[in-house]
Amino acid sequence: MAKRDKSYALRRLYLAKNESSSYTEVSNISKGEEAMKDSHGRVIDYLRISLTDKCNFRCIYCMPADGVQPMGHDELLRIEEIETIARVATRIGIRSVRLTGGEPLVRKGVVDLVASLHDMDGIVNVSMTTNGVLLPDMAADLKAAGLSRVNISLDTLDPEQFTYITRVGRLESTLRGIDAALEAGFNPVKINAVTVRRLNQDFLAFAKLSIDRPLHVRFIEYMPVGESTGSDGTGWDRSDVIPSEELLGIINERAVAEGLPELVSTGDDGKPIGWGPARYYEFPGAKGTVGFISPLSRHFCSQCNRLRLTADGKLRPCLFSDREIDVRSALRKGGEDAVYDCFLEALNMKPDDHHDKVGTERNMSQIGG
Ligand code: SAM
Ligand code: SF4
Numbered sequence: 001m002a003k004r005d006k007s008y009a010l011r012r013l014y015l016a017k018n019e020s021s022s023y024t025e026v027s028n029i030s031k032g033e034e035a036m037k038d039s040h041g042r043v044i045d046y047l048r049i050s051l052t053d054k055c056n057f058r059c060i061y062c063m064p065a066d067g068v069q070p071m072g073h074d075e076l077l078r079i080e081e082i083e084t085i086a087r088v089a090t091r092i093g094i095r096s097v098r099l100t101g102g103e104p105l106v107r108k109g110v111v112d113l114v115a116s117l118h119d120m121d122g123i124v125n126v127s128m129t130t131n132g133v134l135l136p137d138m139a140a141d142l143k144a145a146g147l148s149r150v151n152i153s154l155d156t157l158d159p160e161q162f163t164y165i166t167r168v169g170r171l172e173s174t175l176r177g178i179d180a181a182l183e184a185g186f187n188p189v190k191i192n193a194v195t196v197r198r199l200n201q202d203f204l205a206f207a208k209l210s211i212d213r214p215l216h217v218r219f220i221e222y223m224p225v226g227e228s229t230g231s232d233g234t235g236w237d238r239s240d241v242i243p244s245e246e247l248l249g250i251i252n253e254r255a256v257a258e259g260l261p262e263l264v265s266t267g268d269d270g271k272p273i274g275w276g277p278a279r280y281y282e283f284p285g286a287k288g289t290v291g292f293i294s295p296l297s298r299h300f301c302s303q304c305n306r307l308r309l310t311a312d313g314k315l316r317p318c319l320f321s322d323r324e325i326d327v328r329s330a331l332r333k334g335g336e337d338a339v340y341d342c343f344l345e346a347l348n349m350k351p352d353d354h355h356d357k358v359g360t361e362r363n364m365s366q367i368g369g
Helices: 005-015 080-093 110-119 136-143 159-166 172-182 203-209 228-233 244-257 325-351
Strands: 024-026 034-035 048-049 097-102 123-131 149-153 189-195 215-221 279-282 291-292 307-308 314-316
Touching: 048 080, 080 110, 080 307, 080 325, 097 110, 110 123, 136 149, 136 172, 149 159, 149 172, 159 172, 172 189, 189 203, 203 215, 203 244, 215 244, 244 291, 307 325, 314 325
Parallel strands: 048 097, 048 307, 097 123, 123 149, 149 189, 189 215, 215 291
Antiparallel strands: 024 034, 279 291, 307 314
């Protein structure tokens, strides 16, 4: 049976077995097979794949001070297993994948994985979120392998504060990673900065990174991920969240005090490619943009298009919900058809909203932010 026919037949079979299923198919939104909608009518075409729970940093908002118990070798998905799961994912309409972690660049075989995902039928975009430390050695190879976009995490331009936040890192290493990404020709290069009130970061200095180089700075509200683990959490407190609207005001006030113009909205046309849930602004004449991602102050759940695959092979329909589907066991016991069923289950399980839930059992580094 042709690949497309088989996929369709399986889907019909699943529907017959599960009459209460409420996801629906939509046809031909892009190359390949049909994309599918979840039970709340959202098209799901984006998969974030965590390659490892390991990291060369231990950021204070991401993992506890002592790090986390590493996953066992057998628990971790093998590279070929990730490829198989991604291939099955294209059958429900996944078109874009983002590699994350932990730190994705510490995973052996990552460049080859990028190449095979890039070559995979149905996948139109492979991107990555990284702390940038290993980019000086790897950016050119990643670009040649077909990585299309890179987001680099950086929360401060102050060397001491950088080491405080990452617990072990050095500012120059991530700055060199940003240079390497630009030199390798990645476009856009986005900078992810988590904003934490008690850290008193210099937000204007950060926004100014977008003026002279084509860098797209995105401020992300500090999320309460990993807090249900009690003392193993990151110490998130609501008072540490700086709502994006307030942050925009802070940046504009400081900009004007320095004689700079205020940030203006880019409108939809000026947004960098792959804009996702951020709202974008720019300093007039700047080469890059400044974005605000507001998971807490302005939920974007109604536009959510994603599923997450953890490094130990759990499919996670929502970042804020601990409900996971064991796709690793499904693959090892039942093969591709069982994996396909896991994706259908994930579409059904996706909640309509995170409803301000505080805390998850796993930390961000274990889920793949
Ligand atoms: N190690 C890579 C990196 O730092 O870019 C990829 C994994 S990291 C978990 C992915 C993203 O999640 C990073 O941009 C990081 O800043 C963000 N992140 C981690 N913990 C967070 C939290 N509690 N709230 C908001 N963003 C968080
Ligand atoms: Fe590592 Fe990224 Fe988490 Fe920092 S945010 S500890 S770099 S996984």
